[in-house]
Amino acid sequence: MRKLTAHQIEELKSFISKRGFVYTDVQLEILDHFACKVEEKMNLNTNLGFEDAMTAAHRDFGVMGFAPIEDAIGKDITNRLKREARQVLKHWFTSARVLLVLFFLFLSSKFYLLIAKPTLCLVMLFAAYLCCLIYFLISIYRDQYRFKNMLAYRVAGSFIGAMAAWPIFLLNCYQMIGRASWSDNPLMALLFAILLIIQVLFFVVMWRFYRETKARCDELGRIYGTSQATQR
Numbered sequence: 001m002r003k004l005t006a007h008q009i010e011e012l013k014s015f016i017s018k019r020g021f022v023y024t025d026v027q028l029e030i031l032d033h034f035a036c037k038v039e040e041k042m043n044l045n046t047n048l049g050f051e052d053a054m055t056a057a058h059r060d061f062g063v064m065g066f067a068p069i070e071d072a073i074g075k076d077i078t079n080r081l082k083r084e085a086r087q088v089l090k091h092w093f094t095s096a097r098v099l100l101v102l103f104f105l106f107l108s109s110k111f112y113l114l115i116a117k118p119t120l121c122l123v124m125l126f127a128a129y130l131c132c133l134i135y136f137l138i139s140i141y142r143d144q145y146r147f148k149n150m151l152a153y154r155v156a157g158s159f160i161g162a163m164a165a166w167p168i169f170l171l172n173c174y175q176m177i178g179r180a181s182w183s184d185n186p187l188m189a190l191l192f193a194i195l196l197i198i199q200v201l202f203f204v205v206m207w208r209f210y211r212e213t214k215a216r217c218d219e220l221g222r223i224y225g226t227s228q229a230t231q232r
Contacts, residue, residue, distance in 0.1 A: 002042045004035055008050055012038065015054060021066060023151035025216075026073055030066045034058070070151075077155045077213075084209045088201060101197065108193035109186070121192050125199065129166055132203045136210070143214060152213045166199070 004012070012034055016027050037057035042048055048056070058065065092101055112121050143153070 024149040026070045026151050029073055030069050077152050081209050085205045088205050105193045108196050109189040112189040112192045129199055152216055
């Protein structure tokens, strides 16, 4: 049974890269399918050379070539993020833990009413957001040189970056609560507590997703070699 050599594997990588697939995890996923096809062609016809087998194997992927594989990877990444969100919500809202959430709501509302300073509460909310965001940015910066060419890594970073819209929302809230009469308003206290929970849950989801993404990138690095998993 004929197997591809290391040199032939490198040629397949070059072939994939020249067709515009720039993300390393996408390249390696395509390589896995492509290499199997090439080996299959070479074993079905022992007289078939490597170059001809590569051309025939690529033809089998159809008019779209490798594009459907890249699209499937992108959809899988998005689905994983949605799955993480569902798991976090299920973990906290479909069991006895929902009592902890309600207790947290109660404490947060009481805290709001106790200090009776809506502006200070929003500033504290923003400060907590800023601390979490800085932590994520440091984590991303620390890993970017290892995983900068990974599609999964880029998607994780883009979702975290989407949280940049949150301060704008808090600023609008700040402009809304300019009236002192809202300082002892129970509905505003409840709103503050809900905003705090939403913010916490968002970062929990993003941390879980980022950790899973990082583990996947590490796995690709171990399977294909660190240099192959971090460079185009």
